[in-house]
Amino acid sequence: MKKSMELYLHIPFCVKKCDYCDFLSGPAPVSRQNEYCEALLHELTQVQISPEYQVSSIFIGGGTPTVIDSEWIVCFLERIRNRFSVEEGAEITMEANPGTLTGRKLEDYKKAGINRLSIGLQSADDRELALLGRIHTYEEFLEMYKMARSAGFDNINVDLMMAVPGQDLNSLMKTLSLTTALRPEHLSLYSLIVEPGTPFSERRLDLPEEEEERRMYEEAVSYLEDWGYRQYEISNFARPGRECRHNLGYWQRVPYRGFGLGASSLMEEERFSNTSDMEEYLRDCQNPELLLRDRETLSVKAQMEEFMFLGLRMRRGVEKRAFEEKFGVSMDEVYGETIGRYCGMGLLQEQKGRVSLTFQGISVSNRILSDFLF
Ligand code: SF4
Structure with missing residues (x-):
């Protein structure tokens, strides 16, 4: 049987840079976009992947992949299918932002085999959207969402943001109520993080206090659960059976190969990234070995750490048997003391051979997860 793996394609272009964003992305003229897409092809x-692997999911992210000419997306997926073995029914997701979609693009995406869209809404409050530096209004999102549904996309994620400047519990709940009324299959809810070097880091922002943020998160989780969205990871919620396979693979350390500027990979227990320098990328795309940076073969200890801190992000947690099968040593032998301590505090739980965060534990997950590092 072939081994499962995932692919990621990075499209580093956006209409305009949002004020909080530190991703490798930004506006660029169409000529530069085309040059980049040529290089990505x-x-x-050129990249060789062993035939023992079969691709179970593809994620086209960015940036805003819906900015570029949709013909490119068709070309990328054709090239992938010609070169690699792709599982029938593989999940193929593309990120999309309101204000960048047209009927023709949606048709092309369907034709290319995209079967899941991840739409960045962030907030249903136009004031908050403007503050974040987003290019769209809630109405524009709505229009795009309806277009995507009419085009036959039946697996849609909506990205939302919490702890936005000026946001209170009421406005968050309003965003959640407007979004859940549309019945997307999946919702992501991340807290705003003010990253150094972004315009946000230089402003005085009216951010909610920690206690208020925790309350917002707890209310949001409970509201979403009432609407039939099961929290399957700290920040991700899905209708039954609609969990994102790509994300699940990432938290379970399924090997993945990233293509494009700055894209990272995990293959054969080696982590590496492509260069983040556009000129270098365009120059060396014919020889992918030259693109690789930060190559690190993970020690067994590093693999154990990742197994725990990525796996514990999922509500179902980590399986003790899987740990022992992979590392030849029991989880208790390596982490028994830490697990016991947090179970005693009611922040971790052990059920049917799995260790997972409790609801209380999720609120302080950063602290707990960092304790699994040697
Ligand atoms: S659309 Fe997304 S990737 Fe682009 S600048 Fe805004 S947050 Fe960053």
């Missing part, structure tokens, strides 16, 4: 043509 070269990379897809």
